[in-house]
Each structure stands twice: as structure tokens, then as C-alpha cells.
Amino acid sequence: MMGDGKKQLQHRQKPVSLSSISYDPSPLHGVTLAQIVTHLHAEYGWDELARRVPVRCFERDPSLSSSLKFLRKTPWAREQVEAEYVKQVRREDHNVIIDEVKRGQTLNFTGVSQTKLHAALGWMLRHLEQNAQNLKLYFLPTLAQIEDVNFWPDTEPLPLLSLAIDRSALGAGDYEPGVIAELLRRGADVNDSRFWLPLLHTVDVEGQAYRGKTRAPRTDILDLLLSHGADPALTDPQGHTALAIAKAYGLRAVVNKLRPPSPLAAQGPLSSGTL
Secondary structure (H helix, E strand, O other): OOOOOOOOOOOOOOOOOHHOOOOOOOOOOOOOHHHHOOOOOHHHHHHHHHHHHOOOHHHHHHHHHHHHHHHHOOHHHHHEEEEHHHHHHHHHHHHHHHHHHHHHOOOOOOOHHHHHHHHHHHHHHHHHHOOOHHHHHHHHHHHHHHOOOOOOOOOOOHHHHHHHHHHHHHOOOOOHHHHHHHHHHOOOOOOOOOOOOOOHHHHHHHHHHHOOOOOOOOOOHHHHHOOOOOOOOOOOOOOOOOOHHHHHOHHHHHHHOOOOOHHHHHOOOHHHHHH
């Protein structure tokens, strides 16, 4: 299932570690083709990557393995992919926060605009593992500098809450819900429909993980959203509710949390006078 937000959902990709992110003056130095394709896919998703680099391996049933096989046999296509990677890395290096993260330096937010802060946090969500160390060093300090967590710059593909939910699809990763919890604490709109309702988006992420057998379903993010006022009765433009999506995927634990209470349960225990 898919939302109808004004910008397309990115394909989910496990972020790479800091050690594999290039910060050499020559972006191609010491970087493998697999790292290049993985980085571009994490940044754009296959559809946008195919638009930027219109080669067959990105346009027809794309995958990392098939793309590497095609590009290794097709020098002209590989050159286009490498050129796009160099442009992307150069853009990243113009953001001082991203550059400092790549170099493993302490972040200095002096004079950094809100647009660049949003861009840096979005880049972290797409490319860094959300483990305890990275949360402490990079994610949470950057988020603390953002004045409006509901601001959606035109340069970013998703609002911050939507992107954080989307990146929670990691399979074997080290994911912790700290970014989502902090966004909600800072006032992120749990019923924001600009991209896709966060509750529906979260259930879809869990359903995709369950269907793809990348990990067991989890309900901690669902619980966070519900505790901050997410409305299970809201629908997307096609009329889907979070409960309907959960049922379609067979997510029993999620269904149980979203199913409305029965009339008898809502009334509470019966007194002896009503028997």
C-alpha cells in the first residue's frame, strides 16, 4: 500500500556505517561500485535514481545485485552513475553538518540555517544507523537545533516524522525509536496528512517488514503515535484506515491495538443489578 503525498516514498535501504561514507577530496577514491549504488539508492530510491540516471538497470525491476552486474559490463552507464555520485557527494559536502558527520567531528551549529539543519537530519536518517551512539552524537543534537519539526522544506522528499517512520523499516539494523520519540515530544503532528497519515505509514512499514521476513513486527512506534493522539479513525484518500492495512498484512498484534472496543467492554463490568 502507498500514500498519496505530494512526494514519493523512498525505497527503504539499510543505512551504511560512517566508515563507508566518502569524505576524501576525490569522492570516488577508495569507494566501491557497490557502495556508490547503495548510497545513491538510499538517497533517492530506485524511481528517482532512474530519473536522474536513466539506464536500464534502474528502470526495469531494479535491485542492487542486478544493477552491479549491468554496470560492471557497461562502462558508459557506470560513468553516468559515478558522475551522479560525485555530484551528490559534492552537494552533501556543502552542508557543514553532513561534512562534520562524515569526518567524525563534533557538530558545530553556529550559523547553520534551518533548511540546512533539516537537510542534515534527513541525510542522517537515510544514511546512518540509528544506534545509541549515533543518536547521542548526531541525531538528537541536530534535532535539538530545529525550531519547527513540522516544517517541510521543498528540498526534502518527506516531512521529518514520515522519514523517521520510513527508516524504521530496517531489518538487521540497530534501530531505536529515539528520533521518533523526540519528534513527537517536540510537537510533530501525529495526524499530518501532507504525505501519508503517520499511523497508516507505520502499519504499512511493519507490514512490509513482516511480508518481506526482514524482522518480526513491532508495535513500539504504533504505541508512541497512539499515546500522542494519533486517530485510528482517520483515512487516506482511498478510504484506508490503519486497522484495514493491519488486517490486510495479517498483523494480529497491531489489529488488537487498533480494533475499537466492543460495546460490552466499553460499558465495563456488569453490576449485579443488571444481570
